[in-house]
Amino acid sequence: MRNVSKLTLAALVLAFGVTTLQAQTNSANITATATVQTPINVVGAQQLNFGNVFPGVNKSVAATDLTNGGRFDVTGQASAPVSVSFTLPATLASGANTMPIDTYTGVHADNAAQTGGVAFNPVSGASPTLSASGELFVWVGARAVPATNQAQGVYTASIIMTVVY
Amino acid sequence: MRRATRAFAAVLGLALPGRVLAQGTAAIPAEAVVVTVGMAVTTLRDLGFGSVVTGVSTTVQPVAAGAGAWQVSGNPNAFASITFTLPTELTNIQALPGSTMPIAFGAGAALWRRATNDPAGATPFDPATGATGRFGPPPNPNLYIWVGGTVSPAVTAKPGIYQGTIVVSLSYL
Incomplete structure (x- = not known):
């Protein structure tokens, strides 16, 4: 029994010795690289405001309308390309009453004055690039289509924009 | 199996924050006010300066008890443009023609407010350029x-009652 134990111990020492020898002679390095990007932050900066609408009279707000167009402000990694997509309502609602909203338009620019803005279709989204300072501004316009018997009220809905790298 | 689960959870723990950081979402409301109701303008009070002294200017602030006031009833929550036709002088209705008194309106001489008949806390504006106001919500659709x-009044202004007309006009935008 004692001989067996010694034999086992010897074998273990031998095994560890070989392993140690192999670890010393077979080594290599790899580089692990990760690029940390600035988180994307999206803010709903301004609502899409149709103001008054009258029964039977359609009303459009252009995406180029800096006062009434809906606006999102995006910040993130400087000069990074992003993908912009929307969840667009088909109707505005006031209680149980609804009113169609359609003909969405969009403009994106790297400044709040919309200088050099690029038109796009919000239905299909856009693939702009954040500015050198990591900014992007997106405007949305649309058309409200009140029926001739549209009931009085304040009609609202949410427009959702998602931005991903 | 337990180790594998732990390892997977660790990977998820690292990966999920990265996904959150790579995406941003926000919502904005789209809003429209359907207008079906007309307007009615009621004068609540004339602009009264009371007795004034020759050679001394007198100002009535829009929050003062002597300010002119109107109540406009209309479509709940609707937007309306507010404009004025302002006189530049008042005329002495008790003296011979040509006896007038200058009147001026400063940049903050007018106020508007939704629903509440109290000028304290109202929005100031220049009556010469007008403003966009908004009617109150139900059940008080007033502006x-x-x-x-x-x-x-000039030093040489003749005694008497001087009057002019201020016209306020509103229209739905």
Whole structure:
């Protein structure tokens, strides 16, 4: 029994010795690289405001309308390309009453004055690039289509924009 | 199996924050006010300067008890443009023609407020350029307007009652 134990111990020492020898002679390095990007932050900066609408009279707000167009402000990694997509309502609602909203338009620019803005279709989204300072501004316009018997009220809905790298 | 689960959870723990950081979402409301109701303008009070002294300007602030005031009833929550036709002088209705008194309106001489008939806390605006106001929500779809001004009677102004007309006009936008 004692001989067996010694034999086992010897074998273990031998095994560890070989392993140690192999670890010393077979080594290599790899580089692990990760690029940390600035988180994307999206803010709903301004609502899409149709103001008054009258029964039977359609009303459009252009995406180029800096006062009434809906606006999102995006910040993130400087000069990074992003993908912009929307969840667009088909109707505005006031209680149980609804009113169609359609003909969405969009403009994106790297400044709040919309200088050099690029038109796009919000239905299909856009693939702009954040500015050198990591900014992007997106405007949305649309058309409200009140029926001739549209009931009085304040009609609202949410427009959702998602931005991903 | 337990180790594998732990390892997977660790990987998820690292990966999920990265996904959150790579995406941003926000919502904005789209809003429209359907207008079906007309307007009615009621004068609540004339702009009164009271007794004034020759050679001394007198100002009535729009929050003062002597300010002119209107109540406009209309479509709940609707937007309306507010404009004025302002006189530049008042005329002595008790003296011979040509006896007048200058009247002026400063940049903050007018106020508007939704629903509440109290000028304290109302929105100031220049009556010369007008403003966009908004009617109150149900059950009080009113818009209140106040106007003040300054009269400057000349040293030689004749005694008497001087009057002019201030016209306020509103229209749905």
